[in-house]
Amino acid sequence: MTETAEMKNTLRESSSSTAERAFLFGRGDRTMKVIETIAEMRQVRKQLEGPVGFVATMGYFHEGHLSLVRKARADNPSVVVSIFVNPAQFGPHEDFNTYPRDLPRDLALLEKERVDVVFAPPVEEMYPPGFNSWVDIEGVTERLEGASRPGHFRGVATVVNKLFNIIQPDISYFGQKDAQQALVIRKMVRELNMGIEIVTLPTVREPDGLATSSRNAYLKPEDRKAAPILHRALSLAQELWGKGEKDAEKIRQQMRELILKEPLAKIDYVSIADPETLEEMEEVKTPALVSLAVKIGKTRLIDNVVVG
Ligand code: AMP
Numbered sequence: 001m002t003e004t005a006e007m008k009n010t011l012r013e014s015s016s017s018t019a020e021r022a023f024l025f026g027r028g029d030r031t032m033k034v035i036e037t038i039a040e041m042r043q044v045r046k047q048l049e050g051p052v053g054f055v056a057t058m059g060y061f062h063e064g065h066l067s068l069v070r071k072a073r074a075d076n077p078s079v080v081v082s083i084f085v086n087p088a089q090f091g092p093h094e095d096f097n098t099y100p101r102d103l104p105r106d107l108a109l110l111e112k113e114r115v116d117v118v119f120a121p122p123v124e125e126m127y128p129p130g131f132n133s134w135v136d137i138e139g140v141t142e143r144l145e146g147a148s149r150p151g152h153f154r155g156v157a158t159v160v161n162k163l164f165n166i167i168q169p170d171i172s173y174f175g176q177k178d179a180q181q182a183l184v185i186r187k188m189v190r191e192l193n194m195g196i197e198i199v200t201l202p203t204v205r206e207p208d209g210l211a212t213s214s215r216n217a218y219l220k221p222e223d224r225k226a227a228p229i230l231h232r233a234l235s236l237a238q239e240l241w242g243k244g245e246k247d248a249e250k251i252r253q254q255m256r257e258l259i260l261k262e263p264l265a266k267i268d269y270v271s272i273a274d275p276e277t278l279e280e281m282e283e284v285k286t287p288a289l290v291s292l293a294v295k296i297g298k299t300r301l302i303d304n305v306v307v308g
Helices: 003-014 018-024 038-047 063-075 103-112 144-148 152-167 176-191 214-218 221-226 229-242 248-260
Strands: 033-035 052-057 078-083 117-119 171-175 197-201 265-273 288-296 299-307
Touching (some): 033 038, 052 152, 063 197, 078 152, 117 152, 144 265, 152 176, 171 176, 176 288, 214 299, 229 248, 229 265, 229 288, 229 299, 248 288
Parallel strands (some): 033 117, 078 117, 171 197
Antiparallel strands (some): 288 299
């Protein structure tokens, strides 16, 4: 047995810290495969050692994406990451065409994280002419982001369902930053009996509290200075709740007042809702999902915290 194989065996028997497991499940010397077609992805999937961990992304990576990739790497012998800017989840007047993209940089970052396979199909591969099959999750998709962005979750559920069918992961990792998306995916997997474990990981933030996001690239310097107002409003909600305030509308109101002091900010919604049904609360019961969408200049940002 080589020294490395011996070390891996010892680790397999003795430990499971994240760093050690990352080493244990490292890709070794094999090169990362970058795949563009569904047919090739299916072929390669057959050869992957399970469990297969999967992270779905739209690329233009930041530390939030990488936190999911690192957890997938630490927990699974095989890791697949998809990079696909999904036109179906953008509204007609949204930013599909201008959404930031940098595939070479993304691939270099994934190579560093020792990802096994990157699935980066062109749009026509995922949505050939005449495509007409959609996954509609009702109820929770009608609120918050769903209310502001009609059709958004139909696009998300459809593409994630397709990616799950193509990649057939055992575990898939999502960020709490998009709390409603994670909820919709969990519901879809449960109700459609897809047999995939969904893991939600905490929101990664910049030192000033701003949640990392590909769309932060749109922020002009003055917008960037104003953007931490989202996190400040969420922190205010936590503080008020901590001091015993249970009236949800009073908390929402104080959050709105704080945000309105920022001239570049325009509120889309401020919500305190049940984390499962997303129904707005009158009295704050725990856990509660405090979430908001705010435009800073021309850029729409979302963020959330769970209190309790
Ligand atoms: P996206 O590329 O924006 O579709 O995001 C891909 C995945 O990364 C989703 O599961 C997001 O929830 C997750 N993600 C995005 N931003 C963050 C963040 N700041 N912290 C943790 N996860 C994130």
